[in-house]
Amino acid sequence: MKDMPSRRLGVAIVGLGGAVGTTMVAGIELIRQGKAGTTGLPLAETLHPGLVAYQDLVFGGWDLYADDLAAAAAQHRVLDGPSLDAVRPALSALKPWAPAANVDFCKNVTGAAGSNRVTKRGQADSIAEDLRRFKAEAGVHNVVVVNLASTERLVDPTLPQFQTPEAFEAALDADDPAIGPAMLYAYAAIASGVAYANFTPSVAADLPALVKLAKRNRVPVAGKDGKTGQTLLKTVLAPALRGRALQVDGWFSTNILGNRDGLALDDPASLASKLGTKGSVLDQILGYHVANHKVRIEYYPPRGDDKEAWDNIDVSGFLGQRMQLKLNFLCKDSILAAPLAIEIARCLDLAHQRNEGGVLDALGTFFKAPQTADGKEPEHAWFEQERRFRMWLDGTGDMEATGLTKAARRLANVR
Amino acid sequence: MKDMPSRRLGVAIVGLGGAVGTTMVAGIELIRQGKAGTTGLPLAETLHPGLVAYQDLVFGGWDLYADDLAAAAAQHRVLDGPSLDAVRPALSALKPWAPAANVDFCKNVTGAAGSNRVTKRGQADSIAEDLRRFKAEAGVHNVVVVNLASTERLVDPTLPQFQTPEAFEAALDADDPAIGPAMLYAYAAIASGVAYANFTPSVAADLPALVKLAKRNRVPVAGKDGKTGQTLLKTVLAPALRGRALQVDGWFSTNILGNRDGLALDDPASLASKLGTKGSVLDQILGYHVANHKVRIEYYPPRGDDKEAWDNIDVSGFLGQRMQLKLNFLCKDSILAAPLAIEIARCLDLAHQRNEGGVLDALGTFFKAPQTADGKEPEHAWFEQERRFRMWLDGTGDMEATGLTKAARRLANVR
């Protein structure tokens, strides 16, 4: 099957009508029409027989807002006028499916849809049914799920009902209020044998219960929280600061953004989830605790989907002398995120073909808070993540070591 | 000898009295006194039996200005008051040796010393004699030379007299005006069996004639132009931009600095040398030509040794949408450079102990324009340079591969 010229992949998106979701769908449509190139798609130049072609991606998914995708895309103002015109016919034919949602988990984003859901078990069943129907109707070889929904409030993953598949299912049957929408999608996908990636900071497939289920069912899962802008730069620069032995005395990060994501993060509970995934990367990379690492995310409507990150880094160098490095990234949230989500979907499918189940550590390069198969602290240094990812693509990832020098030592040991 | 606890290394510096040279000497003295830590020294945490201890470095060298090092350091204003006080006794005892210099090669920096030099051959002999005397008087196990002098004017390295050791020596005997001071130091060191590193953009050991001589004499050489600030960041960030498939439409780099280096670069001929070493890194890393890569260096006296880099990077992402990344690095030139020069000296000595001769490719991590043993285009991506450097340190550098994926393939082949 791997060599079939026309493998088609169905991508079911949680939050299909959002800025990122509509940009994914529109982007692939523009590529199909020959009106957009592959800039921004990290694997565009990676020829790999197992990766489905961009134009062979088929989209579906759920959203709180029932608008067709052309209407949704127009609202997000990510696409320019000519692009929007070109994709209108295709996008207006696509309407999101009714979602599983829970206003208690994401206060600032509420749509008209999704109100009269029944039990949580019922919702999970309905999601699984959606996936079956999608696969059949779209005529695709495989389906994967990518979560792009707004950030949910922080949940304690150490609760007992989250520790085993059995406990989780019992809680599901008991309509446990601790189970949030993101978990429902993750569970329904994994239980159906459908690979799942979490592009958001919400708690989902990273629950011990779902990790175990994914391993047991040999379903690939990956997450979480797409590493697009400020955190990407942080994990690119911090290793260099360490390499040059410059001590980080403080790192102050401010973000201003004005899209629906920003609005969701204006709710302190959702913000806590986000800051959690942003916060830990520095200490792991540098090897010491940075007491003054502060991250702020501010809702600032004038920007819309444009996002601005301002970072100030205080470092001490030789003889304790102080220096400052400042970064100012004027970026576009969905433009950075959409191609990553596309590549993640293709990689989930590759793993599925290879019969790899459980957490895909190798996809850490795409995430702010990479899930690890063993639950241990992930590698955050981007270049090391990238090296491991490329090795995984090549099928040599099983030899992967955990650090530069160790890699070298391992090499020596092989002889 | 490798395991002796008290191996001592003599470091002979061209431009000893400059801001970087005095900072090296003062820094090691402060470490010796327990008044400074090892922040900024990349190998401080690398325990390696072949690397001489910091406190076992002994300094000497040449300078156009005859001031003792305490006076010179006071003038450069790199050290703070208490540090300067602490090192004054040690530094005031150290006076530079009379230099080989040529005003035609570096117009804006002229000192009182070095005027009545005789022939170029005579100068080379005098340098070699200085090195012999230094080794004897300092009682060190080995001596290395590091060039920290002001940037000289650009010289055409393809001239016939620069192609073979024999042609170079003939030109030397003929007092050829094309031979500049940096070449004289490099030649004298290599001919004397003394390892040589070029921390400046000047043409020196990178002449084909001297590369051949170094290989023949089994003398380690490395260069050139220390990668301290803006170019370091460029070679850290550019690979990530490539990794994310963001297309670089333009990269505008401005530097303002006010020290003697800046003054030297106010001479267009010297500036040309500098810009040459800064310019090529982007294209190599990105794999395509960046038409709008502009680098400006501006002499701006208010800053003294403090240096400021401002970079604007224009990128296109998915669907051709434009974003900007701006960097502002408020750094200290000598504080960044001195520890690198110290590590380079220690590494030259390590290579000498290992009997490695010719160009040390593995030291590319320290240079803007890394010399390569085969004369081919060097690797510029900092993380790959760093990986190779760490492997070389571990003694596994001979297995070194040229890229991430290739490294992975090689691994597969080993089995």
Place this chain on the structure above:
Amino acid sequence: MKDMPSRRLGVAIVGLGGAVGTTMVAGIELIRQGKAGTTGLPLAETLHPGLVAYQDLVFGGWDLYADDLAAAAAQHRVLDGPSLDAVRPALSALKPWAPAANVDFCKNVTGAAGSNRVTKRGQADSIAEDLRRFKAEAGVHNVVVVNLASTERLVDPTLPQFQTPEAFEAALDADDPAIGPAMLYAYAAIASGVAYANFTPSVAADLPALVKLAKRNRVPVAGKDGKTGQTLLKTVLAPALRGRALQVDGWFSTNILGNRDGLALDDPASLASKLGTKGSVLDQILGYHVANHKVRIEYYPPRGDDKEAWDNIDVSGFLGQRMQLKLNFLCKDSILAAPLAIEIARCLDLAHQRNEGGVLDALGTFFKAPQTADGKEPEHAWFEQERRFRMWLDGTGDMEATGLTKAARRLANVR
């Protein structure tokens, strides 16, 4: 008296041992010693017979911390080493007086002193007594009070006890908990006939009760919250944006600072006071409400007394097109504040000599939230403030008009 060559002025500072207070005292001492110039002192070049000479200022004041001023100054790290050495004898002879303080009003700054105060009336009496003693012992012609203490929590100035001098005094006698320390100092000064300026955002002489008392007693008062950095720039730039008809769609201001002020503002109650005085300037200058004006102040210890302001301004221009202006001010809090506080003290004394009582509108140029004599909205545009201030200095302030064009019309009317 105005022409006496040796008029001496006593400046009693609330928060004498703070970073600003010690910098004032040290700065005047350095000027006296001829070791510092008058850079940063706005009136240094204004020759005015009524302004006391800088070297004729004599300092005293209260502080929660009992340290002598040399010890305090050393802790604040505002002065460089040589300056601190030069002023040590003078500053170590100066110890703060025991303060009136109330931990309930400023949670994050607590010193050892000030614990066993009796009633609020008792505290007020004690402050008045301190002022009398200071004037007598220092042998000065006049005394003024400047409040430099940490920001207190926000108090509702519309409470009935704050409306008339009589109500305030009754509350004082009743030991009313709504009366905070800043009010006590203001009351004690005004009741004693001593001019008072509030350099902090705390509620003090701006209470209606105290404004009336000041007018009745012909005591000059001015405030509040020194306009040193970010807000100064805002009130300089905003009028130009209006002048060019550029519409401000958003203004995002972040401050990072690490001194005791920053710590005080880490208490949300104190922060509310501060943000209050920072917030209203834009709307008044621009003539419309800027919905997206956000101001953030962040405690960031690596910076100490250094302060960094980062402003992003989103503007729309002709044809609705969007532009951005970003400001990054790397400043020193006390270095900016101390000279303003010095000039304010001199101006209070000038007003006292001129027998001007009540609120000095003309000093608005120095404050983020200028008090006005009529309680109406103040002028915030810095250049107009400055014009009025210079006219007041010249003694033509009574002719002052409220706007540029009106000023011109008034001129015509005079003839």
Place this chain on the structure above:
Amino acid sequence: MKDMPSRRLGVAIVGLGGAVGTTMVAGIELIRQGKAGTTGLPLAETLHPGLVAYQDLVFGGWDLYADDLAAAAAQHRVLDGPSLDAVRPALSALKPWAPAANVDFCKNVTGAAGSNRVTKRGQADSIAEDLRRFKAEAGVHNVVVVNLASTERLVDPTLPQFQTPEAFEAALDADDPAIGPAMLYAYAAIASGVAYANFTPSVAADLPALVKLAKRNRVPVAGKDGKTGQTLLKTVLAPALRGRALQVDGWFSTNILGNRDGLALDDPASLASKLGTKGSVLDQILGYHVANHKVRIEYYPPRGDDKEAWDNIDVSGFLGQRMQLKLNFLCKDSILAAPLAIEIARCLDLAHQRNEGGVLDALGTFFKAPQTADGKEPEHAWFEQERRFRMWLDGTGDMEATGLTKAARRLANVR
């Protein structure tokens, strides 16, 4: 005539097809259609009976490029898609007149038109004829000329032929090569009794000969070089730095821009003109010479008409301590310039109605290098310029004084 409701003004633009010219024409058309507001037009809220209404402006002018204005506007990419669509019919009907041009004066901008011009006298006559025809055909009450052409090379205005109208005319008849195109347009306008403004740095109506002619003919002239971005900010901020007695140790200004203006300035001769008008403002405002005031303009194609200014300002404050202020202005050249040029045209017409001849000092607020009637150094501080301009509009400009304190003194003298 002043009160006629339908006064119409013809604006003849030198460089009509350029980015600024097309934006002026398109902007007024959009206002006429009700599709654009008046944001960015400084006098939009100034109700003045003598100012012609925006929709009553009629455009014509010369250009090297013969394209109709719709084609030209499309090329400049200043307007967004919908705006361009809306104005296409109106703009495509407008074609530039054949120009007087001289490749020797502006090397990097050469169009197809304008090649076979005859003598300079012939060119001047042809320009005058164009103006007569324009007035007649457009049916307007008055015509003014605004120069928006690319910057010409620097010319020495002290040459004898530039000192009197007679000498200039003799040189014109002799086809003197020192007479550049900008001078021809200025001469032809002034000689025809048509008001003239120079929005470029080129030497034109600022020649002594033409100033005298304008005064003699009672023709209003104003210039030169529109103050839109970086210099505007400089003249807004510098007075505040002076007001706070902060000493400017250095001011480093870099501009990157990629439009035809940038290309023109890539020619060193044109750049010299531009830097000349940018350079002198600081010293005049601050009252001392800033040794390290550096201005760089860099052609950087990725930006198109977008322009970015980066300013670094080094200041010393109290006790000589150093601070930095950085500005980053992401602006749009033509969007800032077009509304200023529109207002200048309206003001020239107002002056014409008032029978004011010679240099209009009061329009200095719009220019980087304001021309003055007496040839003396102009006021550069923006707020003072603005104050004088508003007084001039009100008709009280004759009472205008030259400085803040002097204004106050004058007030005192009146009594």
